Amino acid sequence: MTEPIVLYDIPRILRDGETEADMSWSPNVYKTSAALNIKGLPFKRVWVDFKDVAGVLSKLGVPPHKTGNLQYTCPTIYDPATKRAIMDSQEILTYLEEQYPEKPSLFPAHTxxxxxxxxxxxxxxxxxxxxxxxxxxxxxxxxxxxxxxxxxxxxxxxxxxxxxxxxxxxxxxxxxxxxxxxxxxxxxxxxxxxxxxxxxxxxxxxxxxxxxxxxxxxxxxxxxxxxxxxxxxxxxxxxxxxxxxxxxxxxx
Ligand SMILES: N[C@@H](CCC(=O)N[C@@H](CS)C(=O)NCC(=O)O)C(=O)O
Missing domain, CATH: 1.20.1050.10 (Glutathione S-transferase Yfyf (Class Pi); Chain A, domain 2)
Structure with missing residues (x-):
């Protein structure tokens, strides 16, 4: 059986009555978790605190961002099927579209x-x-x-x-x-x-x-x-x- 894709996400403090799903707040991570769900690709979330993002992601061997103030960001995924780590919601989406062309696309024709x-x-x-x-x-x-x-x-x-x-x-x-x-x-x-x-x-x-x-x-x-x-x-x-x-x- 294929192992699930790993999605690195940044948690937040929960309020009374909230559940683990509410811990995910990042609009960029949202794009990736929604894309994985729409494509029906199983994934598991790994929570990484803000202060640990660079340390954890650099160990995956993903190249740092070339521009901007931040070298490492979430979302990042690790796909055990290809042993590849990819950072950035749009790079991840491009990868998913190319790697899993049989799954539903986030780019309906001509849009x-x-x-x-x-x-x-x-x-x-x-x-x-x-x-x-x-x-x-x-x-x-x-x-x-x-x-x-x-x-x-x-x-x-x-x-x-x-x-x-x-x-x-x-x-x-x-x-x-x-x-x-x-x-x-x-x-x-x-x-x-x-x-x-x-x-x-x-x-x-x-x-x-x-x-x-x-x-x-x-x-x-x-x-x-x-x-x-x-x-x-x-x-x-x-x-x-x-x-x-x-x-x-x-x-x-
Ligand atoms: N262009 C990136 C932006 C990702 C981004 O900025 N992520 C934020 C969370 S929304 C982050 O990881 N910040 C880490 C930090 O502030 O150290 C993408 O689309 O994935």
Whole structure:
């Protein structure tokens, strides 16, 4: 019997009533676990604290990122069938599509260019409004021993301490309203698929869905039910956006 693929993931602290599945919060890891599930490829998760990511992943022999502040990141997978370790959600997806062509694809025919256009449009708009409204919430759920590492690494990424990343008052209201506009745009575009089509790409989920859903599921898992961002999600499209989040959360 083939051994399951190993997926390296970063855990978070659980709140009362949450289960191990809620421990996964990363939008990038979401893309990979959802892709593995959609493709029906069995996998097991290995939890690695923020502070240990570089140490654990470098031992797998995966080459470090050539650009950016971080040399090693999750998701990373190890596939025992080919004895290969691959890092980066998009590199992993390319590998899975090539290695397992008989499995469902995340690129329905003729959608690649439109998927890239969708991702390039929505991702910066989401991140520029989610970072100032959620970063400290994430920090609060980082495993205690990894907090100094997280604080230092994010200050390096943002160029300012994490407290200063957060917006307040009018600035926060603007972030929330801009976040709402992205969701409204996506619902408007999805309406072109016809009534009730569950995904951006219609009846089947795609890489574009996983990018978008990854951020929304991240908000749900980190913010919890009372966060302002979740309240925005709940109001958009009379519950249709919340349903999208709940449906896509089940993919991962
Ligand atoms: N481009 C990468 C980005 C991965 C990434 O940034 N992962 C974060 C978690 S969301 C991480 O591993 N951070 C480790 C750290 O901050 O040291 C991908 O798509 O996989």
């Amino acid at each position: 690649r260019a439109l998927q890239v256009a969708f991702i390039d449009n929505i991702l910066p708009r989401l991140l520029m409004n989610v970072a100032p409204t959620l970063t400290l919430d994430l920090y609060g759920l980082v495993i205690e021993e990894s907090r100094p590492y997280f604080r230092e690494a994010r200050a390096r990424d943002f160029g300012i301490p994490i407290e200063q990343v957060m917006s307040h008052g009018d600035a926060r209201a603007k972030n929330l309203s801009a976040f709402q506009s992205v969701l409204e745009d996506v619902l408007k575009w999805m309406a072109a698929n016809g009534e009730g089509a569950p995904y951006v790409t219609g009846d089947v989920p795609s890489n574009a869905d996983l990018y978008f859903a990854g951020v929304l599921v991240f908000i749900k898992r980190i913010g919890g039910k009372d966060h302002d961002l979740i309240k925005v999600i709940s109001t958009v499209g009379n519950g249709r956006m919340l349903k999208y989040v709940e449906d896509t959360e089940r993919l991962a």
